[in-house]
Amino acid sequence: MTALPGLTIRLSLFAGFAALVGCGGGTKSDPLPGTPISGKITIDGKPPGTYCSVQFVSVANPSDTGSGGVDPSGMYGSRVPPGRCKVALTFGGGGGSSGGKAGGAFPKGNEGGNKASGPPKMAGSVELPAKFQKPETSGIEVDVVAGKPLDIDFK
Numbered sequence: 001m002t003a004l005p006g007l008t009i010r011l012s013l014f015a016g017f018a019a020l021v022g023c024g025g026g027t028k029s030d031p032l033p034g035t036p037i038s039g040k041i042t043i044d045g046k047p048p049g050t051y052c053s054v055q056f057v058s059v060a061n062p063s064d065t066g067s068g069g070v071d072p073s074g075m076y077g078s079r080v081p082p083g084r085c086k087v088a089l090t091f092g093g094g095g096g097s098s099g100g101k102a103g104g105a106f107p108k109g110n111e112g113g114n115k116a117s118g119p120p121k122m123a124g125s126v127e128l129p130a131k132f133q134k135p136e137t138s139g140i141e142v143d144v145v146a147g148k149p150l151d152i153d154f155k
Contacts, residue, residue, distance in 0.1 A: 034079030039150040043126040047074035056080035057135040086135035
């Protein structure tokens with residue numbers, strides 16, 4: 001029975017150390033990493049028309065990233081790296097898996113597009129050029145400031 005008090009002391013010390021170190025991330029007053037932002041995403045001035053994802057990559061530290069969901073009206077909210085960021089937008093499964101269109105399925109009869117009509121079109125969606133689907137090729141850079149709305153037009 002003498003081992004039990006020693007175990008209790010060790011567990012107490014471990015718990016105290018863990019509480020001091022924490023799990024990393026944000027600050028004491030804001031425990032989540034990244035800067036909270038929100039705004040509206042448009043493509044040539046129009047909302048995407050379906051759910052998609054916006055990605056932010058810090059210019060100063062490219063391994064520092066954040067992303068968030070975008071609703072059909074273009075509204076988003078996320079926690080992303082503060083400062084200057086490159087931005088990308090993806091539809092469907094990401095990276096243009098839906099053919100560079102908002103949404104994940106093509107209307108019947110236009111599953112893959114054709115040379116005469118061009119890329120597949122979907123009702124209620126906006127075409128997104130492939131360059132906007134990667135932060136390094138989008139050409140879109142923004143300054144992320146906590147609490148300041150950030151509207152982004154991919155054009």
